[in-house]
Amino acid sequence: MFSSMKYIYEVYKEKSFSKAAKNLYISQPALSATVKRTEEQIGAPIFDRSSNPIRLTDCGEKYILAIEQILSIQNDFTNYVTDLNQLETGSLSIGGSNLFSSYVLPPLISEFTRLYPKIHVDLLEESTSRLEQQLLTGTLDLIIDNYVFDEAVFAKHLYQEEHLVLAVPKALSINQTLEDYQIDPAAIRDGSFLNTGFPSVPLISFQDEPFVFLKTENDTGERGLTICQNHGFKPNIILKLDQLMTAYNVTCSGMGISFISDTLVACVQPHPDVLYYKVDDSKIGRNIYFFRKQNKYMTRSMQEFLNLASRKSQL
Numbered sequence: 001m002f003s004s005m006k007y008i009y010e011v012y013k014e015k016s017f018s019k020a021a022k023n024l025y026i027s028q029p030a031l032s033a034t035v036k037r038t039e040e041q042i043g044a045p046i047f048d049r050s051s052n053p054i055r056l057t058d059c060g061e062k063y064i065l066a067i068e069q070i071l072s073i074q075n076d077f078t079n080y081v082t083d084l085n086q087l088e089t090g091s092l093s094i095g096g097s098n099l100f101s102s103y104v105l106p107p108l109i110s111e112f113t114r115l116y117p118k119i120h121v122d123l124l125e126e127s128t129s130r131l132e133q134q135l136l137t138g139t140l141d142l143i144i145d146n147y148v149f150d151e152a153v154f155a156k157h158l159y160q161e162e163h164l165v166l167a168v169p170k171a172l173s174i175n176q177t178l179e180d181y182q183i184d185p186a187a188i189r190d191g192s193f194l195n196t197g198f199p200s201v202p203l204i205s206f207q208d209e210p211f212v213f214l215k216t217e218n219d220t221g222e223r224g225l226t227i228c229q230n231h232g233f234k235p236n237i238i239l240k241l242d243q244l245m246t247a248y249n250v251t252c253s254g255m256g257i258s259f260i261s262d263t264l265v266a267c268v269q270p271h272p273d274v275l276y277y278k279v280d281d282s283k284i285g286r287n288i289y290f291f292r293k294q295n296k297y298m299t300r301s302m303q304e305f306l307n308l309a310s311r312k313s314q315l
Helices: 005-014 017-024 028-042 058-085 098-115 128-137 173-177 185-189 219-230 244-252 262-267 300-313
Strands: 091-096 120-125 142-145 154-169 210-214 236-241 258-261 274-277 285-293
Touching: 005 017, 005 028, 005 058, 017 028, 091 098, 091 128, 091 300, 098 120, 098 142, 098 244, 098 262, 098 300, 128 142, 128 285, 142 300, 154 219, 154 244, 154 262, 154 300, 185 262, 210 219, 210 244, 210 258, 219 258, 236 244, 244 258, 244 262, 258 262, 285 300
Parallel strands: 091 120, 091 142, 210 236
Antiparallel strands: 142 285, 154 258, 154 274, 154 285
16 A cells, blocks of 8 residues: 555655656656556545646545655664664663673773763673573673583674682681692782793692582583592582672682682782682683674674774783
8 A cells, every 4th residue: 555655755746747757767657557556455546636736635635644654754763773873872781790790891881881872781790591591582682701602502702711710718727738839819810820930739639628619500610520520539519609709709708619710810809818729720721702692683782892892802
């Protein structure tokens, strides 16, 4: 019924079939036939052809009003898409664990909103498993994590590399025999602890000590178990948690040893009741990625945020 509206609207504007046909680069008979087919679909004439110039019938006035409403909606949507592509409107939802949402994402979001103040950004803090589910359902546009998700489902964008270190309550007596292996937090922050000049602690020294672990659906939990197994023992796990920051805080309270990331050490003030050790294992290094759903359209705001994160990670 509205497939030929541009032809009918041109006749309405010109009040003449001949002038409208000329503007539309079609013959007058073809234009007349097009209008006639629409009138037959409606079941009533749009134009009163007995008057000169032609004028609208009552039905025609309603039809033209409908055309103008359709054109207005089309124009509004075209403007919206233009604004969206130019980051003049839109939204972005990002998720991360406690560590990432508390320390890594805020400065990135702050810079992004400074550059694109009209983009509304939502930040969600959740466990890795819940973040994965919300990314899958489309609730979130992006998540940041060090877990390796299914690449058939999620596309990944590298943020930066990180490494695990051992955080040990200072009160544990085992530390007295391992003083040569203790690392200054400043060396962890600047990455120099990775140099060969910093010796790795014999991890088996801690085989009888209490450990605080993350659950195995978390990458740190998986890696921690593998690292201990690689060094010949099964850790004495007294508590399993969802968040790396929580595990570290439990270590700070003196309750048990935890594997933490150098990202965490770089973000928080060193705790006076914690000692840090380097571990020699192929599993200590991993990547932090931003993930998005594979078949979800990548908006301009998503792309620009990833570009910003990439620039910041290289500083």
